Amino acid sequence: MLAHQPQTNANVFLEALSAPDLELLRTHLAAFELRPGDCLHHFGDTVENVVFPRSGLVVRTLPLGEDAGAFMSFVGRDGVVGGFAAVGGAPANCDAHVLVSGHASRMPASSFRHLLDQSPGIRRLAARLDSAMLVDAQQTALCNAVHPVEDRICRLLLEFQDRIDLTRVTLTQAALAQMLGVRRTTVTLLVGRLEAAGIIVCGRGAIEIISRRELERHSCECYGQVKNYARRLFPRAAEGIVATATGSGERLGRITG
Amino acid sequence: MPKYTFELRDGSDGIGDGSGVDLPDRGCAFEFAQGIARELMSGREAQTRFWRLDVYENDRERVFEIPFVSLDHTLDYCDPQWRALITESCERFRSLKEAEHAARRTISEARALVARSRGKPYLATEAGRKTIRD
Numbered sequence: 001m002l003a004h005q006p007q008t009n010a011n012v013f014l015e016a017l018s019a020p021d022l023e024l025l026r027t028h029l030a031a032f033e034l035r036p037g038d039c040l041h042h043f044g045d046t047v048e049n050v051v052f053p054r055s056g057l058v059v060r061t062l063p064l065g066e067d068a069g070a071f072m073s074f075v076g077r078d079g080v081v082g083g084f085a086a087v088g089g090a091p092a093n094c095d096a097h098v099l100v101s102g103h104a105s106r107m108p109a110s111s112f113r114h115l116l117d118q119s120p121g122i123r124r125l126a127a128r129l130d131s132a133m134l135v136d137a138q139q140t141a142l143c144n145a146v147h148p149v150e151d152r153i154c155r156l157l158l159e160f161q162d163r164i165d166l167t168r169v170t171l172t173q174a175a176l177a178q179m180l181g182v183r184r185t186t187v188t189l190l191v192g193r194l195e196a197a198g199i200i201v202c203g204r205g206a207i208e209i210i211s212r213r214e215l216e217r218h219s220c221e222c223y224g225q226v227k228n229y230a231r232r233l234f235p236r237a238a239e240g241i242v243a244t245a246t247g248s249g250e251r252l253g254r255i256t257g
Numbered sequence: 258m259p260k261y262t263f264e265l266r267d268g269s270d271g272i273g274d275g276s277g278v279d280l281p282d283r284g285c286a287f288e289f290a291q292g293i294a295r296e297l298m299s300g301r302e303a304q305t306r307f308w309r310l311d312v313y314e315n316d317r318e319r320v321f322e323i324p325f326v327s328l329d330h331t332l333d334y335c336d337p338q339w340r341a342l343i344t345e346s347c348e349r350f351r352s353l354k355e356a357e358h359a360a361r362r363t364i365s366e367a368r369a370l371v372a373r374s375r376g377k378p379y380l381a382t383e384a385g386r387k388t389i390r391d
Binding site: 147 | 263265267269270272273274276278289292293296297299300301383386
């Protein structure tokens with residue numbers, strides 16, 4: 001019996017499934033609300049549910065002593081939370097917290113594993129998603145090692161906007177600093193430089209993206225590398241995200257007379 | 258505990274951190290500022306070695322100036338004389354860029370003032386800053 005008929009076609013993974021495979025999953029899916037601050041799982045936990053976000057944003061972090069965790073990646077409708085661990089019945093490989101509210105579908109991890117055994121199509125798609133996640137993780141490791149903090153800030157803002165479809169990035173400078181592993185003052189000064197260049201505007205607790213084109217130009221190559229790889233694995237879904245992101249307007253200087 | 262604020266001199270008007278950080282003493286502030294400079298420079302030493310970070314205590318007194326070139330590890334191979342020459346060049350280059358930036362702002366302001374006096378349209382703000390300064 002279905003508790004709810006979720007809108008399964010807004011998540012990249014679910015959207016890429018064939019109709020028969022989607023029907024297999026649909027019987028196990030239930031609607032699930034993402035509320036800011038909710039923890040989906042901690043590092044080392046047994047993953048109980050696999051979550052398919054349809055909107056909103058989840059942030060994956062690695063635990064770091066008593067401090068807030070080290071940032072790994074964002075997951076929105078472009079991904080799946082808990083799937084990687086669920087495949088092999090392994091413990092969760094990161095902390096996952098909801099950053100921006102949204103809607104999702106979820107299913108028991110045991111059911112997901114069973115369906116992977118049943119369907120080669122679902123298995124192939126899961127492998128593609130895992131490949132995309134691995135590329136993202138590898139690129140982020142490289143990025144953290146060699147790229148300037150200013151470029152990494154631009155990349156983070158772009159990846160946030162890709163998943164939320166708004167020009168307003170609801171991240172504080174302190175949160176950005178924690179994600180990037182640098183001092184808050186460093187972020188403030190670099191955000192000030194981007195603001196002086198007319199690329200963003202900083203408000204209280206949020207950053208407004210004024211020129212996405214300039215933000216992409218100032219980002220490191222890692223943003224494009226990961227996006228291009230994902231586009232090859234999920235062409236239809238990647239186009240949808242890119243189209244939304246580049247639809248944001250360019251704000252001009254105010255002209256008066 | 259004193260509050261220390263920072264201003265990045267990157268060849269523009271300068272970028273400030275208004276909120277600042279509370280630190281026990283000037284020694285801590287110096288180390289903290291060096292850490293910021295290293296983070297700002299990391300991965301683009303050649304492009305940023307002419308920058309400077311100014312440190313202010315309690316929003317009043319400038320207590321330190323940290324030229325990024327002094328922290329540039331990619332110049333460690335240089336002999337002291339060569340390094341001194343690069344340091345001086347960076348200082349002059351930053352001063353030149355700041356003068357150029359100020360000149361451009363003055364030109365924009367002059368154009369806007371003339372246009373306004375003639376009742377013609379002019380660019381009132383650019384990147385959030387008023388073209389005609391109060």
